Amino acid sequence: MRLDPRLSQIFMKALLWALTGFTLFILVFIIVNISVKGLPQVTLSFLTQEPHDMGRAGGIFSAIVATAYVTFLAILLATPLGVGSAIYLTEYTKEGWTTRIIRFGAECLAGVPSIILGLFGFVLFVMKLGFGWSILSGGLTLAIMVLPIIIRTSEEAIKAVPPEYRLVCFSLGLTKWQTITRIVLPSALPGITTGIMLSVGRSLGETAVLLFTAGAALRTPLSLFDSGRTMAVHFYILAREGLSMPNAYGTAAILMISILLINVAAYTLMQRLMKRYS
Amino acid sequence: MKREVFIERVLLFLALSSIGSLLLITIFIFLEGVPLIAHAGLKKFLLTSHWAPTKGHFGILAMIISSILVTLGAMVLGVPLGLACAISLAEFSPERVKTLLKPTLELLAGIPSVVYGFLGVIWLVPLIRDYLGGPGLSLLAGSVILGIMILPTIISISIDALSAVPDLYRDGSIALGATNWQTVRRVVLPAARSGIITAVILGMGRAIGETMAVIMVAGNALKIPTSVLDPVRTLTSNIALELAYATGRHREALFATGIVLFVIIMILNFTASAITRRR
Numbered sequence: 001m002r003l004d005p006r007l008s009q010i011f012m013k014a015l016l017w018a019l020t021g022f023t024l025f026i027l028v029f030i031i032v033n034i035s036v037k038g039l040p041q042v043t044l045s046f047l048t049q050e051p052h053d054m055g056r057a058g059g060i061f062s063a064i065v066a067t068a069y070v071t072f073l074a075i076l077l078a079t080p081l082g083v084g085s086a087i088y089l090t091e092y093t094k095e096g097w098t099t100r101i102i103r104f105g106a107e108c109l110a111g112v113p114s115i116i117l118g119l120f121g122f123v124l125f126v127m128k129l130g131f132g133w134s135i136l137s138g139g140l141t142l143a144i145m146v147l148p149i150i151i152r153t154s155e156e157a158i159k160a161v162p163p164e165y166r167l168v169c170f171s172l173g174l175t176k177w178q179t180i181t182r183i184v185l186p187s188a189l190p191g192i193t194t195g196i197m198l199s200v201g202r203s204l205g206e207t208a209v210l211l212f213t214a215g216a217a218l219r220t221p222l223s224l225f226d227s228g229r230t231m232a233v234h235f236y237i238l239a240r241e242g243l244s245m246p247n248a249y250g251t252a253a254i255l256m257i258s259i260l261l262i263n264v265a266a267y268t269l270m271q272r273l274m275k276r277y278s
Numbered sequence: 279m280k281r282e283v284f285i286e287r288v289l290l291f292l293a294l295s296s297i298g299s300l301l302l303i304t305i306f307i308f309l310e311g312v313p314l315i316a317h318a319g320l321k322k323f324l325l326t327s328h329w330a331p332t333k334g335h336f337g338i339l340a341m342i343i344s345s346i347l348v349t350l351g352a353m354v355l356g357v358p359l360g361l362a363c364a365i366s367l368a369e370f371s372p373e374r375v376k377t378l379l380k381p382t383l384e385l386l387a388g389i390p391s392v393v394y395g396f397l398g399v400i401w402l403v404p405l406i407r408d409y410l411g412g413p414g415l416s417l418l419a420g421s422v423i424l425g426i427m428i429l430p431t432i433i434s435i436s437i438d439a440l441s442a443v444p445d446l447y448r449d450g451s452i453a454l455g456a457t458n459w460q461t462v463r464r465v466v467l468p469a470a471r472s473g474i475i476t477a478v479i480l481g482m483g484r485a486i487g488e489t490m491a492v493i494m495v496a497g498n499a500l501k502i503p504t505s506v507l508d509p510v511r512t513l514t515s516n517i518a519l520e521l522a523y524a525t526g527r528h529r530e531a532l533f534a535t536g537i538v539l540f541v542i543i544m545i546l547n548f549t550a551s552a553i554t555r556r557r
Binding site for chain 2: 005006008009012013015016017019020022023024026027030033034080081084085087088089092098101102104105106107108109111112113114115116117118119120122123124128144147148151175176177201204205206207208211212232235236239240248252255256259260262263264267
């Protein structure tokens with residue numbers, strides 16, 4: 001027996017939309033759940049006090065500092081590498097085996113799971129180079145993690161700048177490098193910023209990499225060689241060892257909401273850029 | 279002119295950073311792990327499941343099996359759900375709905391894995407324990423959480439694949455009297471097949487490489503599971519659980535575990551990029 005095609009279409013559309021609705025429900029459930037239980041914990045003193053008693057009491061100030069520190073370092077290192085790669089790929093080469101190797105590297109690097117990056121950072125930076133569990137080791141490893149994100153978004157942004165811009169510059173006698181630094185990069189800046197913001201988002205939520213490279217010391221890190229416990233690692237330890245549910249929820253809420261806001265802002269910025277040049 | 283050449287050299291050097299990092303990662307993981315595999319024997323390492331690294335037993339079979347099972351479980355949930363979202367958005371919704379919902383669903387990718395793991399422990403694990411039995415921390419819990427975590431990967435790559443199918447195909451099919459759904463099933467999905475397969479493979483890579491969420495919900499027991507309600511320890515969990523205190527051969531064994539994981543992931547990545555290139 002065959003079902004009437006129109007009936008099966010109605011049925012399938014309903015099913016597909018029901019599943020889509022379910023997926024949206026999961027997203028909303030996660031956000032609402034963490035926000036409702038977490039946000040009431042977030043007070044000024046929670047943000048500005050050092051954790052006490054292993055994180056059972058007090059706030060998360062040191063974790064915020066450690067997070068900002070490793071993230072900043074990672075971005076500082078990855079941005080020139082990533083943007084440089086993107087410029088080279090888009091402005092200096094024709095598609096060939098060099099670009100293929102570079103793209104392949106970035107693609108594979110994006111697929112390397114964070115635990116492998118953690119192992120790598122641990123053996124190279126923590127052990128071999130003797131940086132120990134530190135902000136430096138954490139930042140270096142995170143930089144490798146976010147490099148593919150920055151390359152991909154910068155490349156997209158630079159490609160979106162219309163070729164006419166470059167032709168006009170060349171016809172005015174500007175060199176290639178002048179064209180890139182004065183015209184192409186400023187035009188692509190919103191897109192590059194998007195990549196940086198997405199990288200910040202990725203870094204904030206990362207746990208496996210930092211657990212084995214930056215360590216879990218609760219003190220506020222001062223130097224590059226101090227160990228520091230980021231918010232995600234702090235949350236993991238609080239939750240896993242059941243130290244303090246309210247503080248775990250509070251940390252998770254700050255973490256999740258900042259990541260979501262950053263991602264939304266990054267997306268909006270990229271859309272605006274794409275619209276301008278399309 | 280000389281300056282321009284110099285700049286190009288510098289940029290090339292920067293551009294090699296990603297492939298360079300990849301090489302460094304490969305070299306260091308292998309350097310640390312290979313001695314143990316040589317010591318224990320590849321066959322014994324991969325095909326026995328007695329793991330007592332401080333007593334000289336280095337078999338990771340149980341973890342390999344657990345990793346594969348958790349990943350397959352994640353696919354069972356994540357692929358249909360992700361594809362359903364992709365089809366609804368790419369084929370059955372107006373442009374405005376699509377541009378709103380696609381980035382919204384991609385927000386799932388921004389939620390940290392520890393948060394997934396945490397909510398798994400709070401909501402999912404008690405549910406499994408109370409209604410299905412067992413300890414709750416289980417293969418099933420790991421699969422469900424991973425299934426959700428791979429959704430953004432599957433959704434966004436599948437949407438791109440579906441959107442890349444030319445409208446001519448759809449118009450032709452509709453003109454022949456097919457319904458929208460028949461068009462999607464018989465024309466659009468087959469045309470987008472390679473992209474969807476890529477999405478599934480990359481989703482698998484994400485699932486098998488995920489660590490923190492799995493540690494929190496899968497129970498981490500060291501045996502080959504006989505039911506979906508059994509607690510399991512994956513390759514990734516094994517590394518993360520023991521790295522902090524491991525020394526000597528034990529630490530090498532964790533890097534060797536990393537090699538196995540790394541090789542699996544690289545095979546998946548190669549396959550995905552080979553499929554993409556052929557397209």
